[in-house]
Amino acid sequence: MKRREFVTTSMLAGISTVTGNSPTFSAASKIQSKEQKSMAFTLPNLSYAHDALEPYIDKMTMEIHHGKHHAAYVTNLNNAVQNTEWEKKTLEEILSNVSKLSVAVRNNGGGHWNHSAFWNWMRPNGGGQLAGELSSAINRDFGSFDKFKEQFTQAAMTRFGSGWAWLIKQNDKLVIASTPNQDNPLMDIADVDIADVKGIPILGVDVWEHAYYLKHQNRRADYLLAWWKVVNWEEAAKRFTGAK
Ligand code: MN
Numbered sequence: 001m002k003r004r005e006f007v008t009t010s011m012l013a014g015i016s017t018v019t020g021n022s023p024t025f026s027a028a029s030k031i032q033s034k035e036q037k038s039m040a041f042t043l044p045n046l047s048y049a050h051d052a053l054e055p056y057i058d059k060m061t062m063e064i065h066h067g068k069h070h071a072a073y074v075t076n077l078n079n080a081v082q083n084t085e086w087e088k089k090t091l092e093e094i095l096s097n098v099s100k101l102s103v104a105v106r107n108n109g110g111g112h113w114n115h116s117a118f119w120n121w122m123r124p125n126g127g128g129q130l131a132g133e134l135s136s137a138i139n140r141d142f143g144s145f146d147k148f149k150e151q152f153t154q155a156a157m158t159r160f161g162s163g164w165a166w167l168i169k170q171n172d173k174l175v176i177a178s179t180p181n182q183d184n185p186l187m188d189i190a191d192v193d194i195a196d197v198k199g200i201p202i203l204g205v206d207v208w209e210h211a212y213y214l215k216h217q218n219r220r221a222d223y224l225l226a227w228w229k230v231v232n233w234e235e236a237a238k239r240f241t242g243a244k
Contacts, residue, residue: 040087043074044116052124056226058215066119069210073111073182080104095186106189110182114164118206123232130233134202134240141174151176152203153224162208167236168199169243175199200243203236 046066051059080102081087086094091113098106130138130145142148148167155178156165163180177185177197184190190198205227212223 039074039078040081041074041077041091041112043071044119046119048124053122053230056229057122061210061212061214064214065206065210066115070111070115073108073115076104077108077112080108092186095184096188098187099189106187107182110184110187113186114182114184114204114206117201117204120235121203121205121232122227122230123235124230126232127229128233130237132237134233134237137174137240148176149228152205153228156205156207156224157220159207165205165207166197166199166201167203168197168201169240170196170199174202200239202239202243203231 043066046062050062050066053062081094086101086105091109094101094105094109095113098109101109129135135145138145138148142151152165152167155176159165159178159180161180163178164182164184165178166176166185168175168177168185175196177199179185179190179197183197184204185197185199185201187198205224207220207224209218212220216223216226
């Protein structure tokens with residue numbers, strides 16, 4: 001990883017966030033946009049402050065998870081596709097062809113997609129119950145909302161090591177799945193290397209230790225209890241509608 005390049009970019013991103021369009025920093029903004037232009041993928045901003053999910057997800061975890069871990073996936077993905085035809089493709093196109101690509105693309109492309117979605121699967125004042133079409137489909141396929149939560153939590157708890165648990169739409173059915181590392185259900189390897197996890201992600205939770213270790217140490221169950229309190233059900237419902 002080109003560490004110096006990453007540090008410079010994130011410093012400039014920080015400056016431009018703080019100052020907006022201030023003319024004092026226009027030189028820095030110009031450098032930033034030039035650098036970003038040459039990169040295929042960029043780190044999305046959070047739509048809420050780093051401390052907005054407190055007390056459930058702590059500020060420092062959010063800062064490191066977004067600003068370091070996710071940023072590194074983006075940098076490494078850009079490096080891995082640089083000067084290849086994949087540089088011009090969408091992330092979804094890359095994931096659906098990932099079996100033909102390097103392990104670096106698989107890990108960092110998955111990492112970039114998963115985290116970009118994950119930030120939006122959480123929100124301040126989230127959690128609670130669910131209404132509408134997704135709620136009906138969950139009741140139909142899992143029996144009840146509580147049974148769904150129980151099964152999803154079980155998948156997240158039993159994912160050995162690092163990975164993700166998912167609610168996916170598979171054909172016309174909602175299914176719970178889990179994947180190792182940064183793999184995800186959109187990857188073409190999802191029904192080959194890993195059994196039965198191919199589908200459209202509706203909701204996902206990161207169970208890598210970096211997602212919870214600072215606050216909960218090894219207690220993944222405590223993290224998941226807290227995570228349910230910040231789930232953005234509107235985002236899940238939107239993805240369910242979009243998946244039709
Ligand atoms: Mn993560």
